[in-house]
Amino acid sequence: MENQRVPVTVLTGFLGSGKTTLLNRILTEEHGKRIAVIENEFGEIGIDQALVVNAEEEIFEMNNGCICCTVRGDLIRIIGNLMRRKDKFDHILVETTGLADPSPVAQTFFVDEEMREQLKLDGIVTLVDALHVWQHLEESKECQEQIAFADIVLLNKTDLVTPEQLAELERRVRAINAMARIYRTQNAAVEIDRVLDIGGFDLERALSVKPTFLEPEYPFEWAGIYHLEPDRYILTLQDGPDPAMALVCLPVPDPGEASLEASQKQAVRLFSGRAKLREPGQGLTPQAALVELQLGEAGVKRFALEVTEAGDYALFTQHRPEEFALVLAAEGGQALQPLVERIYEAGHTHDEEVTSVGIEMPGAVHPKKLSEWLSRLLREQGTDIFRMKGILHLQGEERRYVFQGVHMLFDGNPDRPWGSKPRTNQLVFIGRNLDREQLTREFAACLA
Template sequence: MALIPATILTGFLGSGKTTLLKRVLAEAHGQKIAVIENEFGEENIDSEILVSDTTEQIIQMSNGCICCTIREDLRSTLQDLAEKKRKGELDFDRVVIETTGLADPGPVAQTFFMDDEVAESYLLDSILTLVDAKHAASQLNERQEARRQVGFADQIFISKTDLVASDEVDALMHRLKHMNPRAPQKAVHFGDVALSEVFDLRGFNLNAKLDIDPDFLKDEAPDHADHGHDHEHHDHTPGESCKHPSHQHAGGHHHHHDDDVKSFVFKSERAFDPAKLEDFLGAIVNIYGPRMLRYKGVLSMVGTDRKVIFQGVHQLMGSDLGPAWGPGEQRSSKMVFIGIELPKDILLQGLAQCLV
């Protein structure tokens, strides 16, 4: 049986997750979607679109979608759904997991890699984070959970931009870009977003992501271009770029936010020694895993003429052989790390020492 794609939907209360879900479920798109609500807040979607209010955990909806509220752990719910699908008791094409407003999406994502039964049935497609433009600044300032959700995202949707001045939206997008340079951002109106932008994004698909996204890890700020690429590494700390004069918008809204969720990039044209790299990354993940949100890279390794693609969430790391390096292509490695107060210098120096 083909793997069932799963999407994790995260974001603060009021950001429009429920609106987005209702739209996805109500739209006649010919797909049957199972929604798992890991949600104990006041807003949930039951009353309006569910057929009947029942104590049963899994409820079939009028348009054939399925909704269930988690009363036990996610793993058993996913296994239960997959088993019912195998037996023909339930018919659905994909799963959307809506997390509570303050949830850390990390453990939810890890479920898809750690549990063999879940991994045999499901393919984690992406983590979508909804950000409420009106309240984002205070939420990001006050709540680490909000910053973590941004760091985890494969795609960021910004809602309620119509309620905020455009320079504030620019400042927000700029800030989010520093926290997570690899997630595309899109302003959406009350969850009104095309399904093609919600599903099959392949954020966790090791091979495909880098092929379909040629801009993966392009330098995020043009004013860094003069640094030259002969450096072993190249990074952005929010402080450097934000203070740069070219970033001052009219109105000076670009205050310097030194968020604890930061990203940095390592680049080199020298190849990695596979054994050294594995030892180093293993040690780093062991120590800093809980603070490492997402990390990804395309690596040039000694001993293979193919690109090595790797990524991880917290302590879980995986790698895969990608396409071959082209005949005239410059072999190089690029990695991005997104995490909370990660020791950038230790990581960059350690990686440089793993080069041949």
């Protein structure tokens, strides 16, 4: 039955973000899919195709006044009609108006039983005008919500901004929505397979794009890998903004990205432990331990680093090295340059209103506890939680339990068996005023 459900892609984005360009690509390019398009009332596609329908947004609230039961009545009517001819198309694409709140359209596929039975929400694709989005982000909650709801974000019109602006935008989008896949495009040029039939339901695929997104913001802001010979090295720091700085120095097998990724996970764990304090003049050695340099006194501060084996070493620092003009050098020698380095964004440095919280935790989930928690959470915070997705290991269930939700609406099913894969739980919440610690603690309490 599941396979017979027709996938629906929802296309959102402000006026000028490139929705029509993308729609025209989807309708004209050869991709072997037959797509029925429901374009918005201001749509600009010539309607000479039988499977392009122009819809005027009609938002229907239910009599009980629940915001989460708000649906697009026009879509129920039009799709109901289209579905009589479902042998004529494989996919439905719904374009929303620029200022649309994505909730009603997404909820339509959960609330109406006929829609839910016949269709599945494959994904929400949000186009972002890389040049003008900053203004929209400031002025409109719809813009934030469109990004927050997305499974795919296309940063479009990248030719109109500098690489730095683009990187900043990507970080901003990522801070709102840690779950979405982000593509950079010009003229909305993207492979159709990347936006259609993405299986929005499949969190695992989202994870494969950015496997670390479930982790919270990093406790360090910088990492670098140095090649060090056996010697005595000196870390020199000038006066900086903080009276102390934690760091970890670890041996790594090579200066590659993979090594950095692996050691970064270890460093996250070490940073959550207790630090050994070091006063200026004291020494440290490369080892799996957290060290906190005491920087309270004024003037230049030096710490010795004793290396006994030649090799590559990763250094993770709580703050950016330039904040303290940090220099690593062999005693009496030149300043060393790292072979690779990486800057980490502290997740919440600028208090975003809409954020993502990811939880990854091993252990079997007690179904009843989970359901009680989720019902309470959604009852109390459903209007603030835009989307959630997860893959769970339910106690006594050999298959992965996969769910997604929009506001207070929830759709979950067991899918394939875990097999030999490690059984773990992964959840993502996207919304307003989310409390990461509370969500993590409450989920942990649902473990059997």
